[in-house]
Amino acid sequence: MGARLAELLDSASVEISSSGHHLKELADHFAAGTNVSITFLPGDNFRHNVETAAALRRAGFNPVPHVAAREIPSREALNDFLVQARREADVRRLVLIAGDVAAAKGPFRSSHDVAITGLIEANGINSVSVAGYPEGHPWLDGEPAFDALAAWRDWGARSGVRVEIVTQFCFESAPILVWLAELGARGIDLPVTVGLAGPATLATLTKFGLRCGIGGSMRALRGQIGRFGRLLTDNGPDDVVRGLLAAPPAETAAIAGFHLFPFGGLRKAGLWLRDFGQELPHAQNL
Numbered sequence: 001m002g003a004r005l006a007e008l009l010d011s012a013s014v015e016i017s018s019s020g021h022h023l024k025e026l027a028d029h030f031a032a033g034t035n036v037s038i039t040f041l042p043g044d045n046f047r048h049n050v051e052t053a054a055a056l057r058r059a060g061f062n063p064v065p066h067v068a069a070r071e072i073p074s075r076e077a078l079n080d081f082l083v084q085a086r087r088e089a090d091v092r093r094l095v096l097i098a099g100d101v102a103a104a105k106g107p108f109r110s111s112h113d114v115a116i117t118g119l120i121e122a123n124g125i126n127s128v129s130v131a132g133y134p135e136g137h138p139w140l141d142g143e144p145a146f147d148a149l150a151a152w153r154d155w156g157a158r159s160g161v162r163v164e165i166v167t168q169f170c171f172e173s174a175p176i177l178v179w180l181a182e183l184g185a186r187g188i189d190l191p192v193t194v195g196l197a198g199p200a201t202l203a204t205l206t207k208f209g210l211r212c213g214i215g216g217s218m219r220a221l222r223g224q225i226g227r228f229g230r231l232l233t234d235n236g237p238d239d240v241v242r243g244l245l246a247a248p249p250a251e252t253a254a255i256a257g258f259h260l261f262p263f264g265g266l267r268k269a270g271l272w273l274r275d276f277g278q279e280l281p282h283a284q285n286l
Contacts (some may be wrong), residue, residue: 029270173243200264
């Protein structure tokens, strides 16, 4: 069991900030050809996003910029960004997010508002990633969250753009497996990239977990704090991955990849991926 997922972990994607300051560290610890998403935080500049994407492309990586809908001031600004990203960095894939600001700066309040402009497919973008939340989201949970993903499935079918879901990280595998089963029961047959919290101190993981609204699996993190006895011990996503590897293949059939959130830095994330990967030939015995 788990051999297919073990192979997918080898090609896990990762992310960096739009500043591009971590390109050397990225090149030292991740293989050329890796998909690298470029975050867009409140106050970031879309021009920096394009410049970082171009630098990633020159370094041999596949740049995947985030497009934060509420940060876009106009339809024209969105088109300008897409044109520049395609021309300067050969961007063909995006991560679409609403953005972490309450008030929209322009006409787009949601990532779906960006999609229905028609500008994504018009500019040659052939793949987008949208967010999924196995443990819910403070602003979108339950039925509305699944309805939103069903709408993405339908938009992808109409537009011809490949849509995949990238999940928020969890600290145990059970919520992911339950959520995958719910997707299947609702006929939401989009491929899923599972987000993993890269190795970091337990204090750092707790901070990011609380900031991102992680739910029940925080108890697993608290249990590890008790197990290791101190907050400064590094902890990777080993237990989450092992849980997915051990699940029956039918329960993980929708998983199409993994994404590392490098909370402890790119070096730690890359070393974890290498070291954990050395154990994966035995995944079928889990």
